[in-house]
Amino acid sequence: MKKRSPVPWLTRAFGLLLAFVSAAPFFSLLAKSFFPAQGGVSLEYYYRVFLASPQYLLRFWKSLGLCLGIVAGQLLISIPAAYGFAKCRFPGRNTLLFLLMLFLVLPLQVTLAPNYILLDTLGLINTYWALALPAAFAPLGAFLLTHGFRDVNDDILNAARLDGCSLFRLLTKILLPMNTGIVVCVALLSFLDSWNMVEQPIAYLREFRQYPISTALAFVPPGSPALQLVCCVLVAIPPLFLFACFSRELAEGIVLAEVK
Amino acid sequence: MKTKILLLFILLFWLLGVCTVLSGKIEEEMLPQVVTVQAGAQQLSDPNSKMKLPLGCLQADENGMHLYRLAEGSGWEAGTYVEEVGGYTVEGDALLLDAAGEQYVRYTSKPLAPGQPVEAAEEGAPAPDRWLAVFPGEAPELGPLPPGVALEEKQGNVVLLAVDLGSSPFMEGQAKTLLPALAEANVYSFADMARLLENAVCGGLLLGVFFMGLIFWGYAWHQIKDPKKHWGCMAANLLLGGALLAAMALILSFVDLPSSLLPQQYITDWGHYRQEFQEFFTALEVFSGETGGALEAVAMGNRRGYAEYLCSSIAVFQVCLSVLLLFGEEAISDRRIHEHSRP
Structure with missing residues (x-):
């Protein structure tokens, strides 16, 4: 009888351990929000966050709007930029692409100060533009899309041009449909990046009322930890929604970009 | 999926x-x-002078007496809230304390707790009102009444008073200061109860709008088996969902609830409303005959019945309306599909 290798069991065990370690904080958060320190099940803190005052939900919607704006900006900027890098020939193209990749690997803390000086010069400090503009110009989208667009055969584009296809139609009817996975992936990564931002609002905004919910979460009164946990549940809703609806596109986009 | x-x-x-x-x-x-x-100086010339407050500033609850002052919060707790003050002494009918220039709570529409956000009341124009005082035992003699207050009825533990210039908003503490004999009683304002009942229409509309939203969503869930066939209906339902939110905001702008009848913490504390309604309307039942108080009691009882009927019927009507709308949508959609599939 053939003896089964112990390796699959080991990998399964590690997989389970990883899943448990990753999911445990979330389930613990959910459980503790329903079971505060004293007594049994309580919806008191859910009432306080969702019904007693609009400040949590208004901040939530404001942050959601800001992130959707950033995603729109990121797509508007990165799609033409990626087309330029992938399909246009101009002097210094490779150097620029190299610089783009370099900015991609720079830690956020390195760019925070130069961005602050630039935004201050533009008079944008203490406005939402200070959060939206640097995020919309983040190089990740252009980088991923450049790789996607490069893989599209030039003959297809030339044929379309011969048929009188404008640049706009070329992008919307050929390049984007052929790279839907990457576009969705860029939108998702950009959304998650801006939804989770903490340092930028603290650096660029002076007033607490302007902070997006991800940053304001840290300032929830420390006397009521259950309240903080319910706020965390609220903050987790959009990423959960994106993961539930677009998990396949997210994985496909990352794989496609790597393969291409 | x-x-x-x-x-x-x-x-x-x-x-x-x-x-x-x-x-x-x-x-x-x-x-x-x-x-x-505002705390005032007792003796400005004296360097050891203490600030003086009326004794009525002490708010009583099951945990004892509390003195609250207004404070401004920041961050998540931005706005005006109350904080408890200690270190005061009672001298005669006044409270003496060291702090100066701060605003202390004199009357409140609801019992307070430390850290609770509050709103400094803007006094409205005084209006004629009736106060219903329900005592735990037999109602005591009220003694000489202040000007503008008249005794209308007194039966068992219930007293009905006519007030020419009732305070707006009504505050139980203010009524008890005006008439100290009411100290042990629960005092209700007829004007506030009427105001609460007037919101029945809005309550019914809100309930109906909420259920309409759920019904539209349920319909979309039902149609999900064939989303391509019914995409028009689903898009229409999505738009209707947004319209319902706008309608809800519009209806809420007409809601005006009296603070004195609301629960201390949760607006959804149904037990509080049940208890208040029970005490108020049971107390009204003791009045009989053709006196002004009895007639007013009957009118208030009728108003309550009318409000409950109105609230439930409006909600049911809206639910029926939403079901009819969905039937209409379905019929139009089927007709369109039928026309398209005709050779």
Whole structure:
């Protein structure tokens, strides 16, 4: 009888351990929000966050709007930029692409100060533009899309041009449909990046009322930890929604970009 | 599966929208209204002078007596809230304390707790009102009544008073200061009760709008088996969901609840309303005959019945309307599909 290798069991065990370690904080958060320190099940803190005052939900919607704006900006900027890098020939193209990749690997803390000086010069400090503009110009989208667009055969584009296809139609009817996975992936990564931002609002905004919910979460009164946990549940809703609806596109986009 | 998840999250986001719209109004209505006094110097020439406050500033609850002052919060707790003050002494009918220039709570529309957000009341024009005082035992002799207050009825533990210039908003503490004999009683304002009942129409509309939203969502869930065939209906329902949110905000702008009859913490504390309604309307039942108080009691009872009927019938009507709308939508959609499939 053939003896089964112990390796699959080991990998399964590690997989389970990883899943448990990753999911445990979330389930613990959910459980503790329903079971505060004293007594049994309580919806008191859910009432306080969702019904007693609009400040949590208004901040939530404001942050959601800001992130959707950033995603729109990121797509508007990165799609033409990626087309330029992938399909246009101009002097210094490779150097620029190299610089783009370099900015991609720079830690956020390195760019925070130069961005602050630039935004201050533009008079944008203490406005939402200070959060939206640097995020919309983040190089990740252009980088991923450049790789996607490069893989599209030039003959297809030339044929379309011969048929009188404008640049706009070329992008919307050929390049984007052929790279839907990457576009969705860029939108998702950009959304998650801006939804989770903490340092930028603290650096660029002076007033607490302007902070997006991800940053304001840290300032929830420390006397009521259950309240903080319910706020965390609220903050987790959009990423959960994106993961539930677009998990396949997210994985496909990352794989496609790597393969291409 | 993916469409179902999408639909579930649409419901979740719609409910979050409903909560946002509701919470704005709930916060506005639940804020206790307070009348404040500023501590005044007793003897300005004396360097060891103490500030003086009326004794009535002490708020009593089951944990004892409390003195509150107004403070401004920041961050998540931005706004005006109350904090408890200690270190005062009682001398005669006054409180003596060291702090100066701060605003102390004199009257409040609801019992307070330390850290509770409050709203400094803007006094409205005084209006004629009736106060119903319900004592735990037999009602005592009220003694000489202040000008503008007349005794209308007194039966067992219930006293009905006619007030020419009732304070607006009504505050129980203010009534008890005006008439110290009411100290042991629960005092209700007829004007506030009438105001609460007047909101029945809005309550019914809100309930109906909420159920309409759920019905539209349920219909979309039902149609999900064939989303391509019914995409028009689903898009229409999505738009209707947004319109319902707007309708909810519009209805809420007409809601005006009396602070004195609302629960201390949760607007959804149904037990509080049940207890208050029971005490108020049971107390009214003791009045009989053709006196002014008895007639007023009957009128208030009728108003309550009318309000309950109106609230439930409006809600049921809206639910029926939404079902009819969906039937109409379905018929139009089927007709269109039938026309398209004709050779």
